[in-house]
Amino acid sequence: MTLPIPESPLLRVQDLAVEFTVGGRRARAVDRLSYELRPGEVLGMVGESGCGKSVSALALMRLVPEPGQIAGGEVWFDGRNLLSLPEREMRPLRGGQIAMIFQDPLSALNPVLTVGFQVMEAIALHQRVPRKVAWERAVEMLRRVHLPDAEHRARFYPHQLSGGQRQRVMIAIAFSCSPRLVIADEPTTALDVTVQQQVLELMLELRQEFGTAILLITHDLGVVAQTCDRVLVMYAGRAVEVGSVRAIFHTPRHPYTAALLRSLPRLEGKRSDRLALIPGQPPDIFTLPTGCPFHPRCPLADDRCAAEMPPWTDFSSAHGSRCWHAGDVTLAK
Ligand SMILES: Nc1ncnc2c1ncn2[C@@H]1O[C@H](COP(=O)(O)OP(=O)(O)OP(=O)(O)O)[C@@H](O)[C@H]1O
Ligand SMILES: [Mg+2]
Known part of the structure; x- marks a missing residue:
């Protein structure tokens, strides 16, 4: 599944802050x-x-909802810092070079326009082609996302399609301009398991075809294992661990990552295996604990964890975490 990954980044997020x-x-x-x-x-x-997760992804496109504000950092995309671009240069990037897919296609699609028309509009916005050509490309795109009987269904309204079909339409819209980056925020959470699988496979197929990078936001580590090359684990607005899927799943270096992994249902486990829930609640950002924000829930926490934020430590060129006890993390309960 893994493609050879070229060295230079397409996207480099540096010290991003949202308040x-x-x-x-x-x-x-x-x-x-x-x-x-x-x-x-x-x-x-x-x-x-x-x-x-969502707020940081929206910040990449400068679409943080009120009363939120980007409070610092840089977002380098293709050699330009998006946070300092004039708005008029930002607009063609959104939906052109960077596209988004959300959890709920029904609220993202316009209920009174046919799905074919909506794909066509996305194409016409970024490509100067006659309407007829844009329509043909829209139908072709709906075929490519395996919408059954695409020519006919292009004339359907969103409510006439199933949830999975609607998400295929959203994916068609997202990929219709051959974006270099797709941000997918919980794209399959609202779908049942078999449809979820098909939609993830479709996204991987399109990334092969278009060479698109994908930021896949999910709370489901099972989805990550099937789909991703690398993983970024977040806690209380910060990155706590980054690594290849293999490193994260086999040798996690943050107790929060280990706790997330323990909460995964085991496919081969006995029925009596119960989900290990992470004790306690994630903190409210308005009343963050001192030190490491995970310390009140952490089995390894000591006085230093309660007092001082751990620094970021790299264990290899591709694996790092933010924990005073990174070396003591185990997957055992
Ligand atoms: N409109 C808002 N007003 C005030 N605070 C907000 C608002 N939207 C988000 N926040 C704050 O930003 C934090 C991050 O929200 P965000 O939506 O990015 O979480 P998420 O990781 O995407 O969660 P989920 O998995 O539920 O989608 C929230 O915990 C909340 O404190
Ligand atoms: Mg979210």
């Missing part, structure tokens, strides 16, 4: 987040609800 001000109080939903994505690579971004 929310609510009731006069300010907090960081994303804090000093740094990572890279190479052309054609699939990077999984994982972590519990509220850890900043």
